[in-house]
Amino acid sequence: MTKEDVLVLGCGNFGTCLAYHLCSLNRSVRIWARDAAVVESINTHHKNPKYLKDTVLPDNLTGVGPEFNKEMFDSATVILLCIPTQHLRSILEKIKSFIKEEHLLIMANKGIEISTLQFPFEIAKEVLGETIGNNSAFLSGPSFAVEVVQNGLTCVSVASHNSERAKWAQKCFHTKIFRAYTTKDVVGVELAGSIKNVLAIASGVAGGLDYQSNAKAALFTRGASEMVRLGAKIGCDPITMLTLAGIGDLFLTCTSEKSRNYTVGYRLGKGEKLKEIVSSLGSVAEGVPTAKAAHDLCEKHNIKLPIMEGVYQILYEDRDARRTFRSGAPW
Numbered sequence: 018m019t020k021e022d023v024l025v026l027g028c029g030n031f032g033t034c035l036a037y038h039l040c041s042l043n044r045s046v047r048i049w050a051r052d053a054a055v056v057e058s059i060n061t062h063h064k065n066p067k068y069l070k071d072t073v074l075p076d077n078l079t080g081v082g083p084e085f086n087k088e089m090f091d092s093a094t095v096i097l098l099c100i101p102t103q104h105l106r107s108i109l110e111k112i113k114s115f116i117k118e119e120h121l122l123i124m125a126n127k128g129i130e131i132s133t134l135q136f137p138f139e140i141a142k143e144v145l146g147e148t149i150g151n152n153s154a155f156l157s158g159p160s161f162a163v164e165v166v167q168n169g170l171t172c173v174s175v176a177s178h179n180s181e182r183a184k185w186a187q188k189c190f191h192t193k194i195f196r197a198y199t200t201k202d203v204v205g206v207e208l209a210g211s212i213k214n215v216l217a218i219a220s221g222v223a224g225g226l227d228y229q230s231n232a233k234a235a236l237f238t239r240g241a242s243e244m245v246r247l248g249a250k251i252g253c254d255p256i257t258m259l260t261l262a263g264i265g266d267l268f269l270t271c272t273s274e275k276s277r278n279y280t281v282g283y284r285l286g287k288g289e290k291l292k293e294i295v296s297s298l299g300s301v302a303e304g305v306p307t308a309k310a311a312h313d314l315c316e317k318h319n320i321k322l323p324i325m326e327g328v329y330q331i332l333y334e335d336r337d338a339r340r341t342f343r344s345g346a347p348w
């Protein structure tokens with residue numbers, strides 16, 4: 018196995034679990050956190066006090082930050098970003114002077130930026146330039162952080178326009194228990210990873226409203242078709258929607274109470290207000306901002322997608338969930 022020096026940016030659930038996995042492969046791994054107390058706890062107690070709190074982190078994982086410095090980047094070959102999508106741009110702006118073309122950048126966030134309707138790939142190109150953007154890789158697929166640290170089999174997609182970089186990213190992660198498969202359809206992977214979160218909120222709402230399996234299966238199928246239709250409008254390969262990053266992640270997130278997006282929907286279905294759900298969730302639910310971005314993207318491309326529109330209305334127009342479902346079904 019080749020030696021890699023990995024700098025993980027973002028010390029939430031996913032950054033922590035991927036750092037844990039990479040340490041188990043004997044990579045040299047440092048993880049950046051924006052909170053000094055988290056850095057201190059990782060280095061002293063080998064625990065992340067905020068996320069995956071029960072996991073004992075490996076001794077060879079080093080916490081760094083909250084300030085960025087040149088040495089952190091000079092000593093890394095791979096930079097893995099696990100930052101929520103709405104904050105990705107500001108982090109890239111802060112680190113851009115430290116990034117070199119030789120670095121392999123891998124982004125693992127899922128979502129669409131509300132202010133620009135851009136995917137992480139487009140944000141990376143805009144902030145870091147065409148070459149670095151095109152050489153970056155994007156990791157997506159059905160992967161709950163908690164299962165990764167429990168050593169549960171996980172299969173993800175890694176996409177890059179540069180096939181050598183995709184293979185490099187694959188090699189960083191790939192094991193018998195954590196499988197990574199390469200693809201070139203970057204925007205398809207990113208679209209699927211974003212939209213499945215909105216559809217998981219819809220599925221959660223159905224659960225919260227006590228709809229049963231028949232309704233959930235219909236919602237899942239019609240939701241998948243919305244994903245394919247939006248993908249076709251923006252030039253994605255429809256086959257990507259049938260991969261791990263597409264239907265795989267959609268299935269995982271729409272059917273599991275481990276999903277934060279499903280949980281947001283479920284609690285909405287039970288009558289809680291979005292504000293109180295988001296403030297007590299303790300973790301990001303990317304489907305919430307993405308529902309707004311996807312709504313605006315659909316308007317821009319003049320396409321009507323009723324499930325995603327229903328989620329948007331529940332979240333952003335305070336529309337009653339039960340009424341929205343009754344009037345929307347069978348989509």
Ligand SMILES: NC(=O)c1ccc[n+]([C@@H]2O[C@H](COP(=O)([O-])OP(=O)(O)OC[C@H]3O[C@@H](n4cnc5c(N)ncnc54)[C@H](O)[C@@H]3O)[C@@H](O)[C@H]2O)c1
Binds near residue numbers: 028100161301303
């Ligand atoms: N958790 C999972 O199972 C999982 C799996 C696959 C992909 N993802 C994706 O990974 C991304 C991160 O998710 P997560 O689960 O780690 O989220 P999380 O809520 O567990 O953690 C979010 C992290 O982002 C940091 N953060 C928040 N605001 C920030 C800002 N303004 N600047 C810099 N950092 C900031 C927080 O400090 C925290 O470390 C999301 O896009 C998510 O969809 C998560």
Ligand SMILES: O=P(O)(O)OC[C@H](O)CO
Binds near residue numbers: 127214217275277303
């Ligand atoms: O908990 P969720 O809903 O953010 O889903 C996490 C991952 O995206 C699942 O692949």
